[in-house]
Amino acid sequence: MREIISTKDAPQAIGPYSQAIKANGFVFTSGQIAIDPSTEQVITGDVAAQTERVLRNLSEILEAGGSGLGKVVRSTVFLKNMNDFAAMNQVYGKYFSAAPPARSTVEVARLPKDVLVEIDVIALV
Secondary structure: OEEEEOOOOOOOOOOOOOOEEEEOOEEEEOOEOOEEOOOOEEOOOOHHHHHHHHHHHHHHHHHHOOOOHHHEEEEEEEEOOHHHHHHHHHHHHHHOOOOOOEEEEEEOOOOHHHOOEEEEEEEEO
8 A cells, every 4th residue: 555645844845756755664755855845945045955854854844754864774875076075964963873774875976956965764653
């Protein structure tokens, strides 16, 4: 069984995808970027500010799906520039300080709306 997860407390999908799907005891989020859900605009700021916004968006989506950041088992971080790794990692570490999930981090040529970071996660319900 599969359930679409949607919340107004996180940015609305900007394409033909869902914010998240709940299936078989997991929540699978779509990649989130640094969009403020109240304005639907990309926030200004460096990679640390954008990472903060992304993780807040992910938290809201996971909560809407009956989960939370503490139940994340896997994440993927996409960075526009690997030189931003340390700044992203410092913010990321505040959200995943105890028993952090498995993670991959990759540099990509370009991200939606030219943001600096995008993150998706898989979490237990």
